Amino acid sequence: MQQALAKFVPSASEPWDRARAAHLLNRAGFGGRPEEIDRVVRMGMDAAVDELMAFDRVPETLAPPDFSAVRAAWAATTALTPANSTEQQRFEARVAAQRLDNQKLQELREWWTAHMIRTRRPLQERMVLFWHGLLVSGRPEVRLSETLYIQNALFRRMALGNYKTLVLEICRDPAMLQYLDNESNRKGRPNENFARELLELFTLGLGHYTEQDVKEAARAFTGWTRRGTAFFFDARQHDDGPKTFLGRTGNLDGGDIVDIVFAQPAAARFLPRRLFEAFAYMRPEEEVTEALAEVFRASNFEVAPVVRAVLTSRAFYSPRAMRTQVKSPVQLVVGAVRQLGLEDPPLAPLVRAMDLMGQALFIPPHVGGWPRGESWITTSTLLARYNFSGLLLTGGMPGVARRAALPPALPPAAARACEAARTAGEVVDRLVDRLAVGGLGPDRRGALVGALGATDAAAPFALDGAESERRVRSTLHLLMCTPEYQLA
């Protein structure tokens, strides 16, 4: 492999230590608890990456939401015809079905959030989230929430699968067919929406095709539609005339388009670059992208070898990568709940909090997907991120829930951290360790010691009653309201 993507080899100056193990768990999952980090240090990098990637070996049951009632409600709307009902009846049936579907969508949002919190396959869920942000579909364009579940399951099944296969599947995916209108892409007057985004946002990127290629690809996908929640090829609506796409001429259909797309050099670079940015850092060096593209091409577009190359590279453990990633709202929320050991948090407020931070699951802002990097941060979203810790610690947060008269119990992980400490300084150290906050200078640490009511770090501290509990809560809140905690 090229120098740009040299493998990380531990040395005396760059050991496989807690910082690097924590970094791996942050990026390939939702962060590690101190004991998990220690375990990964003992395992070594290769074994740890193997274990994260071989998630199929970890048994996990995941009961899907029950869509039977909403399925019946939608079926009822199609059973009503002008022959057997009034317009008013048909309208009311549609409204009733949509209302039920909206409830299901909320259930689905909470279901996925709960799963990310509890999963023992963190890398798989990180990949599902990655695909949701890349091969974007969502409300309001997708009217059937069940199809969003089907897409989510596809992403889970193909989490580290073959990208070319995944793209072909997404061309036939019932949620995507709704989201980018290909369900109504018909012979004669094609709809360009899906064809354009397939090329621009899913596979090649701007500059690697012409406007004429978009038009021709749209023709190739005519008739690719759905019946209910399943793909359906409508031969009568398919344009089977000759088309010329990226220099190839023939009676091309959607599958041919995908084949031709993946034969382009740009397709080999596109996904590896996005994967590297998701795991390591933004705007990688050109040589890094090229080296990853080689891995991708050599494996015939398998995702796993690329992910493995990233997670074991020197670049991934370099200063440019470590502690420089702005956590996405999902990373922040799921990570905090896991770190604090909150067993069974109420899910609706967590989902709402992520909405306020700009990451509404299944309701992406647009086909370009979520913000990335510093774009996550505005004055508004930063306040929401800071106030979110108040939601966990005091039960309230503006825009989500009013504070309860009595604050909830101290999170179990915080209580445990205090039990093992004798001084204010030790409490701060343990909380910092628990929340994996890096790079806090002495002044800022001093402020946290002050929040415990101590004048210096050596002052004794014991968690013994309401007042000391209030102080620990305040310290934890302040710690989570730092720029440092926003980074992973």
Place this chain on the structure above:
Amino acid sequence: MVNGMTRREFVRKGLTIVAMGATAPSFLTRTALAMGHPFDLAQVTSRPGVPDDHVLVVVQMGGGNDGLNTLVPFADDAYYRARPRLAIPRGQVIRLNDELGLHPRMTAFKELYDRGAAAIIQGVGYPNPSRSHFKSMEIWQSADPDGRTLRVGWIGRYFDSKCPSCEVPFAGVNVGPTMPLAMRSEGGRAVTLESPDAFQWMPSLEGSGAREELELFKILNAPAPNEPGTIDFLRHTAMNAVISSEQIRDAVRRYRGGVEYPATRFAASLRLIAQMIAGRLPTKVYYAHMTGFDTHAAQQGAHDALLEQLSTGVAAFLRDLEAQGNAERVLVVAFSEFGRRVAENGSGGTDHGTAAPVFVFGPRVRPGLHGRHPSLTDLVDADLRHHVDFRSVYATILERWLGADPAAILGAPFERVPFLA
């Protein structure tokens, strides 16, 4: 580099305001001064004849507005040939003259037009148009089709040009989810909020404990020299948020307008902006968002509702400003990243196109139609030719509304469009 300063210098200069916040209770001195006398900070006098208290409101119609179904060329048979399903029937068009008229759901717009408070600039676009939402939006927001200065937007460059009152960290206020590139500046002079209630930091404690917690919060968030870029950016944002939140919430709280707004998200954004204007914030530019214009399928209904929302929202906003006595200070401009294809597709929708009209509102506009309507038969790749470069619209606003030097901000002198005197 802006005016010979690097980003770091700019940020540091800005931080002299916020960094004091960590230690001195009077950290708002300069900003507070600006609050009491909103325009005392003027270091650069505006162009003669342009009052310093002008405000610009930008409305972004995200997704690509179908200009042909907004300003309808109802006398042109080519329009009806291209759109057998989607064309607005001749009899339903709200006529502006013998050739052009508004979509039937734009009655509120027509009232503004008749009162002389609305102007339409026809056929606005740029050379070699991109049909990508993201590229084209980037071009409109950066005002730079060649992509040289993508880190900062055209409004951000105006802030960086030391406009009067642009020293405050909320010279720009974006009401919406993400900060538009248009408002990004080297000096970080814009904030984003969605609702004033959520726009505040909440301590975990109450009473005096909360005050102490806030002081510690400031220590934890105060910028320091030589920190990595992202941490620096986060601290800067956090301090801007805390400074702005108090003043913006205060300004909003003071105004209880009696004007009724439609029950839409867009109208709620405009209502919030009206409250901030009433509160005499020294903000120069507000930014509001509409989405959903990407009508590839089942356009009818969806697009109709959007045009009504635009019209009734802006109409309510202007009524509110009149009631406040602030209407003369405010100019609203509404744009979209592109128009749509002349011919409809088979989904009852339209695909991405090129030139489209830009709308300008306010009692000080020169009302009516500006420029000429693009031909529906002389097309490039089945799309309309533009006649007005969007940077001409910006140049006109920068010079005649904001009193700035357009050539310095846009990189070249663009022709003015006479929608402002």
